[in-house]
Amino acid sequence: MKVKNVMYAMVVLQFVIAFFMWYVSLSAVHDYQTIWTILLALELILLSLLFMIYLRYEGVF
């Protein structure tokens, strides 16, 4: 199922982003707060999109 592949890819992407969130936080690069926040926002959006796709799949939308 193509949709399932997309969903798995999104989760993998989320793990990658999580790794970078740790990296940015621990290394405290210049402007780490901006970068970390945008990564967090991306995580939240990906999570939401994941469940929107699931709901669409279930026929709600």
Next chain:
Amino acid sequence: MDQKKEENIDANRRRFLKLFGLSAGALALGSLSAERFFVPDTRNKPIMSSYPRAILVDPEDNPILASQIPYANESTSSYPIMSFNYPLQDEPNILVRLRGIKIPGGIGPSGDITAYSGICQHLGCIVPLLSYNPAKNIPFEAKLIGYTPENWPSYGLIYCKCHGSQYDPTKGHKNLYNDGPAPSPANHSLPQVVLEYDSTTDYIYAVGMNPANAVIRTHLWQPGGQTYGPLVEDENLSGGTALTPYRGSSTLYRTTVVSSSNGPWPGDY
């Protein structure tokens, strides 16, 4: 038989609710007397019996000299904002020196140094929203209400940016200014600080607030807003923290004069 039983239950319930309601009401009424919790004992109580005597010092704790205070005249376009707290720490005042004019209540060798409360008499905006704008420097907000170089007073005005109150610093304790294009929303003059000058040392002391004048705005308590009298002194000395003693003295306090960065004593009040 059933109907009677229903009526009985209804009456009982009704009586219960009535009694309960009244009881809760009495409890509430009695408990309201605890409202004193919210008004601290120290509210509106003066923290000292009379105005403190305070020496004006700079941020390094050295007394300032009257000759160090910059002056403004009819051609000044830039004047530093200078402020010190008196009679309590939460009450900023604006220090001004206007050369070429004798200010009623002014001190110093030429009687041209005085200070006014830095809390606007309208709704309490503070320095630097309320500040002295000299002769050649009309603030943007004053231009909005119609001030031009022609009708701006010759020595400028103490102008409050918040709502446009105007005070004339050359007039001493009667400084409320209403002769401009728009009237001042304030209806009292700024209280004037009573300063004392020691000609041998050139030091300046703050010794009181002019008794002919209004209470400092954020200490309004009496119903009509008393403008003079012994109640005014009590109000001015309540609701804040006392000044610190000067070098351990028990009779002399200190108040630090600070200025904006273009003045002699840059700092925060």
Next chain:
Amino acid sequence: MEDDLKNDYNLMDAVKEGETPPGSYNIALRSVTKKEFRLDYWTGSFLMACLGYLAISGVLLFYYFQQGNPYGSTQEIINNVYFGHLILTSHLYTAYAMVIIVYVHMFRNYFVGAYKGRFRWIQWMLGVILFILVYVEAVLGYLLSETYIGVSALHVMELLVERSAIGRLLPALSNWIVSLLIGDATTASTVGHLLALHVAVIGGLIVVIAFLHFFLFEKSGPFNLSDRKNDKTVKKDEKHYPWYPVNLIYTLFTSFIFIAIILIFSALFMQILPPAYGTLGYGYTPFPDWYIMPVYKLMDLAGYGLTTGGVPLVTFFFISLLFIPFIDRYKYKAALDRPMITVFGVFYLIALFIMGLWGYSQPGLTQTRLLTMAMWWGITMVSLFTVYAMRFAKKDLVKNES
């Protein structure tokens, strides 16, 4: 082992239908149909999301805020606390978002007539109370860092109470009200009171009343749902989705996207703290925050003294909003079928914008009576003409179609 002494590890059995003993309330949330999944039906849930985020970021800020050193500790949070600047900025922007969505939510429900019905009138009144509480909470939060504009605002609030009719007629009462806010007026007492009010009192009140408001909504259902019995486009047996998991997922994850957008704004536009109380500089503006700007400018309008100018206007605004379910005597729900009510709504909307923009362009300027009257009458005419024009156009359309 007997059956009722055995543990039941399937927790979903606890919310099964028919399991609750007689005499108890079954707390379950409504199911929804597909048609309800549109964003304008969920402004309330965005507000809950804001509230949740504000509570969390507020607690995190509370860890480092020091009552005895308000401005200094706020500076510390920005400069020296890890993620402090982000938490402070996102707390501020979420508060702004909450105020904006409160307006959207309120005006949406005002214009569709959602205050009409069984329990909707009390839901509306609780909502207006929440509106006032959210404003109070926002102002209290702003006062906490003791900036020059915050202290000026605090003085203004004190003096408005003391100079008001209450202050003149019942000085003891106004003294009591002011003491609630600032205690004995020393700095320590003031910040302590503001903090207690912001964190516990008003914050707690908002949470409690918001939940009451929400459960009333659960009782009444989304607005227009009951209408749809007569709606010919609705299918007979429309599928209802249970709140768990469908509705829960929808609300949670639209809220997450909403918070994510606010976080992106926070990251890109980090907050700059205004100068502290006590600093002497030039170019300090007397501007309050944007949501206070309409009120600030309203105070500049000439009345016949402060007892008839700005303060009574603001009071009238809130009271008229509070009693709208009783003022509105129309028998219909659509906005154009309640033209006078809609006129007032449009008037408020336009007036809010104009007062806000005006405040920014002409600060500290008292207005003449003539200009004030011209402005009010101008906005009244615009609202009246546009709403009635649309109403007559709609009636024409309906007449032509039938």
